[in-house]
Amino acid sequence: MSYTGRIFIILSVIIAILSFVWILLYQLLKENVSNILEPSEGYVFDYIVVGGGTAGSVLATLLTKHSNSTVLLLEAGDKFGFISKIPLLATVLQKSVNDWSFLSVPQRYSSKGLHDQRQALPRGKGLGGSSQINFMLHFDGYDKDFDRWKQMGLREWSSKIMKPFIDAAKPKSDEYFKIRRHYSKLAEAFDRAETDFEHKPWNFRRAKYTVRRGYRWGVYQKYLQTVYGKWNLKIITNAVVRRVNIKNGLAESVTVGIKDDDGKETKFDFKASKEIIISSGAYQSPQVLLSSGIGPKNFLQKIGIPVQNDLPKVGKNLFDHMNLPLFVSVAEKTSINADALLSIREVLTYFTTGTGHFGNFGVIGNVDSMEEKSGSMLFGVGAIDESALMSISNFKREHFRALFPLYYNSTQEGFVIISTCLQPKSRGSVVVRNDNVRRNPLIDPNYLAEIEDVNCTIRAIRNSIKIATSDAFAILKPKIHWPKIKECSNFGPFERDSKWNQPSDNYLECILRYVGLTSHHPGGSCRMGLTKYDSVVDQDLRVHGVRGLRVIDASVLPTPLSGNPNSIIIAIAIRGAALIIKSNKDK
Template identity: 40%
Template structure:
């Protein structure tokens, strides 16, 4: 037994040394050329797809520019995702103080982790797979309807490895049965689908970029921040990059520049380059290239309200179990066990109200309180397992899948090194409060079903100072509103800040072909173009959209 463990550890260490030090792909460059046909800015979820697809043609040259470097090896472990937050692999953004939400968080600010490195946020998310529902796309431009995206959804499912939680697991079985028992009100329940391969993360970095990064016509430039898009009149001609050494260089594009920086970085870069609201540009003494009032607006995000559920049966993931020799052995030797999962059991929805069952019974206060920015008293009130690593339970995350509240991203200064001002405007619309209340009721209703009763499930009601004036009862609207405004947390699904629309749409930043309206040679493909939220996690949708975007680009005349 111990010989096998030792051999496995040696193989792991040798593999890591080989992969990170001896086998750097030929596409990685430190000194890029002066000109490329296509320049892709940002090696996140979409950027990996775009760069891979465009470089399939040997007749074109492609440069992929990324501000970060490689992610640490433990990014492959789904449950280790929180460990990457507030590190050099994270842009580590924080929102502005919120007026209508985040009252249980320090300074009423949400921390917004965004991946910085090859793979972007796809290397630090919880690998939950979803394409939303068909009606999500009914308000999108017709070219991006569910029907038109369906072939790309199928393509993604063939390329990205997807696994489904086994219905044989006791917690999963209870959740699945609850969906059958309360199959009214148009409620639908699904066991979680995840982008996992042999217990490890499967992202667009693994499935697209790594299979392309030995192509001679693809160059990947890491640790280089794009500080400006260069224009000649109204045509994007190139980019200005700043290296970690402080050196600044210009690189020109013969055909197009495709921005894949994400919901925060893309509008920031546009404004720094002179495309955005005139008042905002003039405020920071940025020369106006093209007035575009909608850049940075229409910002949305899902807000999750955690409901802790106590269990009597030993069926959840606990810190004690995760740290056990048995679980560590199963993961590193066989690629299975608790560490090979994301602990997400399933999702449910009724209308626009959604729930997600996260099967962690215990949470690490020293880690999760900090990355969520909770006040200590709030954290301990919501998560009773903070002091007991053996406590059995799980967390329901209740949210409004189609929130109406909108915020914006604006510049802090005209320096690219200064993070922008992020104001998501959480819960400004009362619709989102009612929608979240209904989600909480859906979560509670599952606990009355046979499977959960058999597991001894009971909802924990937090005693929050902010909500002490209301009946401590989840069925009370005033209490759930107070709860939502106090403990609601970002789901890490921001989007919409460069929304897509028709060319004549005054609220759009890009047209149906993802071209920035009013200028030539510049497109955007990332979550910022999504005009409305996806009713679920958007990562797989963005991969599919990037596939279609690549087809549009290569056929463009």
């Protein structure tokens, strides 16, 4: 058996032991959630929140805390287990029961090095949603992102108006872990680079994780758990919302499907006396609307869904960030690799102090250029586990090995520098085959359809090269490993590319279209706007043409955010809760 195989077995044994210990502890210290409700016909609540992910958990919490109204939270998944709490093991839950495990439709302009040219699109399934499987990176956002919305006519969403909500979403001093200068030699190099490039209009951000005492501190922990036991909150898990029912222009109830242990589904109708809020995320909020007959009239009629509200932009305007990762080997001990993780000292350090490699996800920091709309991220991982990453990314083997040529060396030191266009122009869509929400929606991010996205990413790559080959990193003796992809061989990499690290634009475009990967930052599919002809919701996040129905989650973003979106989605949910409470206080 290979060394890598033995490492994988040992890691599996460690995870199994930890899981067994957690199950024992869980049974002993089992959380008594009095809010869990057995489904039954005839329930009436003031508010019904569809989706217990990032936005839905925040909304349910705030509506419960700050009103005397009754709240029903419907979640299609269940709870997450202990593994989700350990920051470094974030990707372990991908392709598990806590992941929707979506795949994009085959991509025309990208993903050529992936099976069937389909990107893997993980989404959290369970209370807390994707905030339970993400990389926990906190980002305050940039004023320019919100002021761009203001220029589009969305004056209620300017940076000035959003600031108090963004401040409210910030983790407190004991709710985050920030990478310090002396965390590693890579972190020290990142810190020196900020000085070296002070003449550039670049913003260096050391990674800040929403981690508390070494464990994930997402919306489930920070928000939802705080209202367990409140009389006015009820939660039904494993509940799939099949349809929002509209009568005389008012959203009055939802039809929910719940399966028993034998897989037989029973449907229930739950009524809302005030509002229904869809918070199912960028892929599933449009799915819920379309399956309910809220969307483009001609399309709905074509697939046999009765039309309740003709709304042309539902499922349109989908966007996402696309990354190009490049592996950089170094001569200094500075990164996460299999040997480091299997160190008894490392494991004991984490479980006794909550620090060390297991206490974060390895991202050291970001470098953003708002002028060039490009970004770079340093990911301090040396040895890349082939079987694990290929499984969750959908890579073909030969293209994975081209990207990570030292995949076989479990002791390899290095880092991955990731280049991104922060404001992509390409737009995709989410559509459904029929009204069965248990069938995955057809998700087409349409990556790299616009040539400006390619040019923007190439600018980001060249900035990344400058950082990795700067004097600040010289002490690490970095070597960029340019992917040797057969289909790109006419463009490089040539000997001079490895020597000077200045490959042609044609080569960079080619590898981007073959091995570029999603950032998992989808949004825009129920965008906010001024009319039903250019958007799905108005500035108060109310669905055009339907009273008592809002969408509040990443799907309402008009344009991309220039970084990790999770904390901004929390801020939007806080703002949404305030809008809901204000509009219903006199009812």
